[in-house]
Amino acid sequence: MSRAVLSLGGNLGDRAGTLRTALRALSGEGLVARSVLYQTPPWGPVEQPPFLNAVAVVRGDRDAAGWLALAHELEQAAGRTREVRWGPRSLDVDVVTVTADDGTPVVSDDPVLTLPHPRAHERAFVLVPWADLDPAAQLPGHGAVRDLLAALPAEDVAAVQRWEHQA
Numbered sequence: 001m002s003r004a005v006l007s008l009g010g011n012l013g014d015r016a017g018t019l020r021t022a023l024r025a026l027s028g029e030g031l032v033a034r035s036v037l038y039q040t041p042p043w044g045p046v047e048q049p050p051f052l053n054a055v056a057v058v059r060g061d062r063d064a065a066g067w068l069a070l071a072h073e074l075e076q077a078a079g080r081t082r083e084v085r086w087g088p089r090s091l092d093v094d095v096v097t098v099t100a101d102d103g104t105p106v107v108s109d110d111p112v113l114t115l116p117h118p119r120a121h122e123r124a125f126v127l128v129p130w131a132d133l134d135p136a137a138q139l140p141g142h143g144a145v146r147d148l149l150a151a152l153p154a155e156d157v158a159a160v161q162r163w164e165h166q167a
């Protein structure tokens with residue numbers, strides 16, 4: 001058994017419908033908790049519409065590769081095609097962390113699955129929903145999620161806004 005933190009986001013089509021469908025699918029995959037949906041400005045160099053983002057915690061029989069496979073299944077079910085890096089998409093699911101049941105974090109520098117996710121610590125669209133869901137969350141190798149948020153520019157954090165009030 002392992003526990004994974006997943007980041008979900010999308011900025012094309014029916015964003016809320018797509019995210020809620022993916023979160024419903026996670027209910028059958030050991031969903032432990034999920035954040036509400038947040039509206040977030042696009043992170044990265046590509047000019048594009050705002051995203052909706054959420055974070056989910058799942059626990060089940062899968063190993064790290066199994067959580068990545070699930071992430072890809074959810075993206076495919078949402079009709080995702082891979083085009084521009086960091087560009088618009090109907091659904092992106094990233095594996096942020098995987099933790100074994102004894103608390104050991106999975107660490108990997110394999111480009112097919114890098115863990116913890118190498119950019120999570122600098123993304124308010126990941127850290128805000130994650131801290132909301134689990135105020136004591138830790139990102140292995142980087143420390144407390146709340147401290148990482150405190151280190152980001154305040155305007156980046158403030159721009160991540162609760163879009164629905166109840167999950």
Ligand SMILES: Nc1ncnc2c1ncn2[C@@H]1O[C@H](COP(=O)(O)OP(=O)(O)OP(=O)(O)O)[C@@H](O)[C@H]1O
Nearest residue numbers: 085086092093094095096111112113114115117119
């Ligand atoms: N922790 C991870 N979670 C998801 N994908 C990962 C991870 N580590 C490596 N990858 C690999 O990254 C590849 C590209 O992923 P994707 O197209 O979602 O990138 P992106 O969303 O544009 O960028 P980013 O990874 O910065 O969010 C995937 O095919 C996957 O194998």
Ligand SMILES: Nc1nc2c(c(=O)[nH]1)N=C(CO)CN2
Nearest residue numbers: 009040041042043051086125
């Ligand atoms: N706000 C926000 N920005 C992004 C997102 C995302 O999910 N949310 N995903 C991206 C793909 O890598 C690039 N930029």
